[in-house]
Amino acid sequence: MKPGTNASIKRMIRPETFPTPFCPGCGHGILMGAILRAIDELGWDMREMLFVSGIGCGGWIPSPHYAADTLHVTHGRPIAFATGAKLFNPRLKVVVIGGDGDMASIGGNHLIHGARRNLDMTVICANNSIYGMTGGQVTPTTPQGRRTVTTPEGNPERPFDLSQLLVAAGASYVARYSVYHVRQLIGAIKAALQHPGFSFVEALTSCPVQYGRRNELSTPTAMLEYFRDTCVTIARARTMTREQLRDKIIIGEFIS
């Protein structure tokens, strides 16, 4: 069986937990598959892996769907839980998966300290710029001006550039791709998994239900096309002016 194919990754899930709880058009399903495809292509054994996740839609990517040890914890704290699990059993291959609200807002302190500590683990942030599960509230990564249920007139605050934040905090591998760029995303997850030290993958994912429909991106394809048209590679960004880069998202490996 060819690694990374649907037939091959089927043994890495708990079939009884499907269908997933995700809304139609949610990008988390693509990310859920991308992570499994990356692990499968590396030939890693799920029995050696621990998936830690917090609260929110992103936290449900591994728990309960992945057929491995999973630790589904309190809101914002998965990196701190993972730190203890990894320190006491360094043989575990630890992957933390969570949303932008979980990691960048309530869990922001653990995110930067995890990066600073540079413990060997992979952190994948499913960044959909919204609190999806609780009904579409603004997060620290919601772009300025975007409408959410708690910023009905548009977000007055500036967002974090999570990848740049993680570079500054000391993560030793940092990459960003969207679920539209799924081959590149799988490649980045593979690189992150193999990287010794704290590796961070920012996966831009789509939430047409809670984010898109309030921001003229109400269909799943509109959100994917938004990623297609908004994301520019690091190489291309170097050729663009600051003005041209306004409202663009730079994707690629920032540090590796």
Added chain:
Amino acid sequence: MTPGGWQVIPSVLKPGRYFMQGDEACAEGAIAAGCNFFAGYPITPATEIMEQMARRLPKLPGRVFIQMEDEIASIAALIGASWSGAKAMTATSGPGLSLMLENLGYAIMTETPLVVVDIQRAGPSTGQATRPAQGDVMQARWGAGGDYELIVLAPWSVSEMYYETVRAFNLAERFRVPVIVLGDEGIGHLREQVEVCAETKVYNRVKAPGAAPFGGCEVPPMPSFGEGEKLLVTGSTHDAWGYRRTSDREVQAALIERLVRKISAYRGEITRTEALLTDEEELDILFIAFGFTARSAYRAARELRREGLRAGLLRLVTLWPFAEEAVRELAPRARRVLVPEMNRGQVLREVQRLVPEARGYHRTDGEVITPGELIAFIKG
């Protein structure tokens, strides 16, 4: 893999007499009990426990020390380590315990053994960092939200800081529950003699490969990550295998019932009290006290006896589950029941549920209650 159940192991410290600080004795008791993971964050008056662990643990094989970014992360790391197979402990004071409470609830819900030491200081909030108090009795019992049982121990001497910490680990492993060692600044910073035994009796969590980790019996066996069990650990309502059942009222009801029963049904094993100077069938005065204040009450009782009063002490070594049987047995034999404590009556109200005529003596000015003032109060 260590075998589950009771086991006698050599103590780490050489047997003999030591002159130690309460906080140090707590750390040494933890080491004797097999604590192999400590995560913490500095806070007066508990910092010496972390400092002792920072010196000691890295020199002992297979033991891990880490200072985390805050108290929330500290207890989170404990839970992660515990599921990796560790015997884990942290130490803090009232404000830090407040930060730990959400994850303490998580540990209760996921039946994760761990030990939290709270060296109480005067509060609320930052209060008086270097002054003693006993104001966390109810925070320790009810702070995490929801309905649950947990275990809280209250040592009264440096020696008990050592041995009750050993007991805390054993209870945590035996019942798969977080255990709080509720010290106070008075005991934490006190220096006195500890007699360290050659051997320590420890309890290790039971493992049963393939068995349900969250049901099927009162205290289910607990596997670790990396053993191929495909564990589903979640703080949400879950069935015996860890699958989330967040809308199923029967699963929620049965889970809470079991989490409460697995502790309350074993009060006889868990709840330890000590009755001192209570041999007579009738007593003139019975003190009910815990922690540092029990020392003053004991001294006051002895002095009152010299003056002809039949005075005794019921010392609560285990605070929670509460010593209902011991209070019900002793209190009716006393003409007066007095509950002195360095708070506004947190244990008093528990006693009054059983003995309405019990009275309290309180101090919340950051000073310990002295034997002299208790004697004066009794006579006055």
